[in-house]
Amino acid sequence: MKLLALALFVLIATATPAMTAPEAYPTRPITFVVGFAPGGGADVFARALAEGVRGILPQPLVVENRPGAGGTAANAYASSRAADGYTLLFAHAGSSIITPIIANQPLLKWDAFDTIARIHGEEEWLMVHPDAPWKTMEELVAFAKANPRRVRVAGSAIGGIDSFVVLSWEKAAGIDVEYVPHEGGGPAALTFLGKNAEMLVGNMSEFFQHVLAKRMVPFVVASERRSPIFPQVTTFKEKGYDVVFAQWRSVLAPSGVPASRIATLAIAFQRALGSDAWKRFNSNAKAVDLYLGPADFRRFLTNEEARLAKIIDELGLARR
Amino acid sequence: MGFLDQLVAGFGNALSGSGLLIMIGGVAWGIIGGAIPGISGAVAMALALPYTFSMDAATALVMLAGVWAGANYGGSIPAILMRMPGTPGSAAALMDGYELTRQGLAAKALGVSLVCGTIGGLISIIVLIALVVPLGNLVLAFGSPETFALAVFGLTLIAGLSGPSILKGLAAGAFGLLLTTVGLDTLTGSLRLTFGRRELLAGVDIISAMIGLFAVSEMFYQLSHPTRRDVTPPVDARTSFPTLRELRDVSRATVVGTIVGLIVGIMPGAGATAASFVAYNEGRRWSKRPELFGKGSLEGVAAPETANNAVQGGDLVPTLALGIPGSNSAAIMLAALILHGIVPGPFLMSQQSKLVYTLFAGLILVNLLMIPVGIVILRGCLLALRMPPPNLVASILAVIFIGTYAADLFILNPVLALIFGVIGYGMRVTGFPPAATVLGLVLGFLAESELRRSLIISHGTWAIFFTRPISAVLLVFTIGFLLYPLALNLRRMRRQPPSPATAPASGGSSR
Numbered sequence: 001m002k003l004l005a006l007a008l009f010v011l012i013a014t015a016t017p018a019m020t021a022p023e024a025y026p027t028r029p030i031t032f033v034v035g036f037a038p039g040g041g042a043d044v045f046a047r048a049l050a051e052g053v054r055g056i057l058p059q060p061l062v063v064e065n066r067p068g069a070g071g072t073a074a075n076a077y078a079s080s081r082a083a084d085g086y087t088l089l090f091a092h093a094g095s096s097i098i099t100p101i102i103a104n105q106p107l108l109k110w111d112a113f114d115t116i117a118r119i120h121g122e123e124e125w126l127m128v129h130p131d132a133p134w135k136t137m138e139e140l141v142a143f144a145k146a147n148p149r150r151v152r153v154a155g156s157a158i159g160g161i162d163s164f165v166v167l168s169w170e171k172a173a174g175i176d177v178e179y180v181p182h183e184g185g186g187p188a189a190l191t192f193l194g195k196n197a198e199m200l201v202g203n204m205s206e207f208f209q210h211v212l213a214k215r216m217v218p219f220v221v222a223s224e225r226r227s228p229i230f231p232q233v234t235t236f237k238e239k240g241y242d243v244v245f246a247q248w249r250s251v252l253a254p255s256g257v258p259a260s261r262i263a264t265l266a267i268a269f270q271r272a273l274g275s276d277a278w279k280r281f282n283s284n285a286k287a288v289d290l291y292l293g294p295a296d297f298r299r300f301l302t303n304e305e306a307r308l309a310k311i312i313d314e315l316g317l318a319r320r
Numbered sequence: 321m322g323f324l325d326q327l328v329a330g331f332g333n334a335l336s337g338s339g340l341l342i343m344i345g346g347v348a349w350g351i352i353g354g355a356i357p358g359i360s361g362a363v364a365m366a367l368a369l370p371y372t373f374s375m376d377a378a379t380a381l382v383m384l385a386g387v388w389a390g391a392n393y394g395g396s397i398p399a400i401l402m403r404m405p406g407t408p409g410s411a412a413a414l415m416d417g418y419e420l421t422r423q424g425l426a427a428k429a430l431g432v433s434l435v436c437g438t439i440g441g442l443i444s445i446i447v448l449i450a451l452v453v454p455l456g457n458l459v460l461a462f463g464s465p466e467t468f469a470l471a472v473f474g475l476t477l478i479a480g481l482s483g484p485s486i487l488k489g490l491a492a493g494a495f496g497l498l499l500t501t502v503g504l505d506t507l508t509g510s511l512r513l514t515f516g517r518r519e520l521l522a523g524v525d526i527i528s529a530m531i532g533l534f535a536v537s538e539m540f541y542q543l544s545h546p547t548r549r550d551v552t553p554p555v556d557a558r559t560s561f562p563t564l565r566e567l568r569d570v571s572r573a574t575v576v577g578t579i580v581g582l583i584v585g586i587m588p589g590a591g592a593t594a595a596s597f598v599a600y601n602e603g604r605r606w607s608k609r610p611e612l613f614g615k616g617s618l619e620g621v622a623a624p625e626t627a628n629n630a631v632q633g634g635d636l637v638p639t640l641a642l643g644i645p646g647s648n649s650a651a652i653m654l655a656a657l658i659l660h661g662i663v664p665g666p667f668l669m670s671q672q673s674k675l676v677y678t679l680f681a682g683l684i685l686v687n688l689l690m691i692p693v694g695i696v697i698l699r700g701c702l703l704a705l706r707m708p709p710p711n712l713v714a715s716i717l718a719v720i721f722i723g724t725y726a727a728d729l730f731i732l733n734p735v736l737a738l739i740f741g742v743i744g745y746g747m748r749v750t751g752f753p754p755a756a757t758v759l760g761l762v763l764g765f766l767a768e769s770e771l772r773r774s775l776i777i778s779h780g781t782w783a784i785f786f787t788r789p790i791s792a793v794l795l796v797f798t799i800g801f802l803l804y805p806l807a808l809n810l811r812r813m814r815r816q817p818p819s820p821a822t823a824p825a826s827g828g829s830s831r
Contacts, residue, residue: 065366
């Protein structure tokens, strides 16, 4: 009996310190799951973020590519992992809102996850050829109205932000253009440069060099205010069209991560934005920091989903 | 500095410090990664990418180029020895390569693959170095209609793969084409043939299906016919290099492979896999002994293997000249650049000429290094073949499942390999050629999406395929090559009195 009491005492004595001491986090590398192939925009962002957070977090962020299903294969994988802060998930509008809605997969949508932070974003631009006959939006819209489906706009896949920019613009301006979808921004740029399309929609990170080489001319930008990159280019809003979209990129985690760990991660990411490596990457990518902490990001996503869901409905893309 | 001075300086740069060791390491990893089925060149490069962060940009690019080149060869090792494509680009070589292994000539096939592949790679790099800027403009002339025409041109190979029954070949090919429509459609955002299953959103993984149709079905076949010692370990486990005479015999196929690889490489959208099949088709068409194709022709190995290596130079054309990657592998090179803080684009060549010339030198060096490194790794693989067949089959199946899972970490892929193994076995037993299905899988996505995109660009007129010169030429050739044997046959029948029908020369068994 005494032995039993002694054993119990030792057991409790050794267990208690573990229960009351603060758990160190992170004590091993954190996996950052990316739903896109290596080398693409999402992947490069994830690796740059991992680089930026090095030295700020005591453990490295390791990128794991799980491409497929428009990015949602990664969502499925991440949601199956423990919510211990050692698995993070890359998210952008396509993979966390649009594709889950289109494919009728509510468990893969952003609200089935914990929001960590929105990191940065790129503006959506419309480009024309240097010898384009239209110099102003009014001229272009007039031409498009007189010649329905004549103007071809190259962009990435239907269901991506690129396509939403064009489709919203069509609706707002009452015009009908021919959208030419591609598997990504690169192929779209090739179609445009090969003179198989009159316009191109996408991010400046892929197009800036071509603008410098005078093969593309920025025509209009889909942001709230004019962009510092090309301040002479008007916004859709100025012209009376409520077309505001950005290709934002962010970090989610499986639902149920302890609040202290979420805070640690969010603060680390915010600090990473000040690192030299990140600043250089961001400026080369022509992106802007769009940091939002966990709660603000969640609010943002609620509004963003409402906005995008409406467009998905209008396009008839959602599966029932 | 003159062009040659810069190139020489590039060599110096690439070889400085531990450059040579890094290149050898890259090539070695590329060959091994390529030899593991499911891990393609791009995946092998992605796995090596984190190791490049501590290197400077030039070394990083050269290392990745080594992995890329190595993988192009590495994929042919299991393809030839075990009918298992290590990378999708080596699938075309396995048709004749495996036949050669069954005849005890594995070493010759592997030697041809290595030597001709190196030649193809080197030539394409030289063309790249000499003509990158003008070719960069040429890339823009290859739009959707041209890519569609190329895909159709390649699909005519179905006739050559069909064996005795063209109808079965067409059915098998059509099945492959149908499979490529599964998943989320880029052009409409709608879901096709997913049956509500989330796993099918991305479609059918081509690599897994290919491995299933070729390798897993072959394993089932060996298990069900245990008396057939299909994989005879070569008595001499050295690569007995093809003799000079044999190399001369395949020189025509090598030239064809190089040209096809260069052209298809430059075309954005079409990569090593398409190039290897088109090269196989063309190699057969221009060969002096086309009837040997499919039965163990060295040319049938030389043409596709040269092509899939020659694609490397072509892929780098839009990558370096325009900053737009010509393939997944090139995309990883670009990612490495971006992560080192260098911005790719039309100014890369002028603003980073030291880097670019180091890369050029590095490309030449890694392609040359493929031969010594390749031989060493090859010996190891040949030793492994000495296992008793049941152990060998089990090991191969294990490697297949690990490889197909490791690439995308997607559990459906190994399952797909298994399912297609069963399908492939069923097809072989009933006389349908699995190779035709693989061809449909490889070219189907390209053909369908480029066709639809071309019609959007043309506002709905089909004439676009014939009003654009390159596409028109390709399609006219396709139709011509399809009708030519028929015309020959008609003439032959008219000259001779009617005799038991002779099928048009199509050659090639359909295993």
